[in-house]
Amino acid sequence: MKGLMKMGGELSPRASTIITIIGAIGILFIWYLITTFGGVSGTILPKPQDVLTSFGELQTKYGLGHHIWYSVKLNYIGYFEAIGISIILGFIIGLFPLMRGLLSKWVDAIRFVPLTAVTGLFIAWFGIELGMKAHFLAFGIIIYLLPIIVQRIDQVQKVYLQTAYTIGANDWNTFKHVYFPSVVSKISDDIRVMVAISWTYIIVAEMINKELGVGALIFNATKQTRPDWVFAILITIILVGYLQDLLFKYVDYLLFPYKYEKSQVKSRGMNFSKYFIKKA
Numbered sequence: 001m002k003g004l005m006k007m008g009g010e011l012s013p014r015a016s017t018i019i020t021i022i023g024a025i026g027i028l029f030i031w032y033l034i035t036t037f038g039g040v041s042g043t044i045l046p047k048p049q050d051v052l053t054s055f056g057e058l059q060t061k062y063g064l065g066h067h068i069w070y071s072v073k074l075n076y077i078g079y080f081e082a083i084g085i086s087i088i089l090g091f092i093i094g095l096f097p098l099m100r101g102l103l104s105k106w107v108d109a110i111r112f113v114p115l116t117a118v119t120g121l122f123i124a125w126f127g128i129e130l131g132m133k134a135h136f137l138a139f140g141i142i143i144y145l146l147p148i149i150v151q152r153i154d155q156v157q158k159v160y161l162q163t164a165y166t167i168g169a170n171d172w173n174t175f176k177h178v179y180f181p182s183v184v185s186k187i188s189d190d191i192r193v194m195v196a197i198s199w200t201y202i203i204v205a206e207m208i209n210k211e212l213g214v215g216a217l218i219f220n221a222t223k224q225t226r227p228d229w230v231f232a233i234l235i236t237i238i239l240v241g242y243l244q245d246l247l248f249k250y251v252d253y254l255l256f257p258y259k260y261e262k263s264q265v266k267s268r269g270m271n272f273s274k275y276f277i278k279k280a
Contacts, residue, residue, distance in 0.1 A: 046228035078137030090149025133205035
């Protein structure tokens, strides 16, 4: 118990799980007290029990599961498109001085483009169906991921490059055995963090024709003044996003096991070592 408030201390996996559950129960209890005895209107903050009931209503009236699947599918299509384009362009810009001089400043500058302002262009170019939304989502990820990849290339330790050249490695072997594994293992964490950002773009894209996806459901719930539905959809997005985050971590452990030691896995409050770390 003494270590719980120690600056810079760490929680054991068991303590982390217990405290997380206590925190969730505490939030729900405070929420219940405020909405039941605090005189807060249901149009401002719905009761937790009303939000719980609304999950069934959303599934019965609108097919919540179908909309979730559409949004998840859109997320992954846009994500894989963005990752592929970003890695290719990132290495071209980051490795070759001519391309860096021509494009790097423009790549940095394009991050300031407000994405909501270019939705009309994407509609004109690709229509209003799934393809347009995937391209829009990919664009939103690319403008942030591309500069990160260039930065990760610059962070490759010189000692590895010097060692490669010392043993006679050519440019292709240096790229294959030094640049590519080093950069990709690092941007895997950047990609995982950006999953949360991508959901913002998904909501924007799905509100264009308001037919499918959680963005369309949120629009309908807001239009009908149903904050309990809005809260239920937001909670759904949080849960889906959390599961996606676990999936990305799982893939990261499988692809780059050398990044993790057993102690690091435990310090993260996750006992995945038995799955990802081979016993000596």
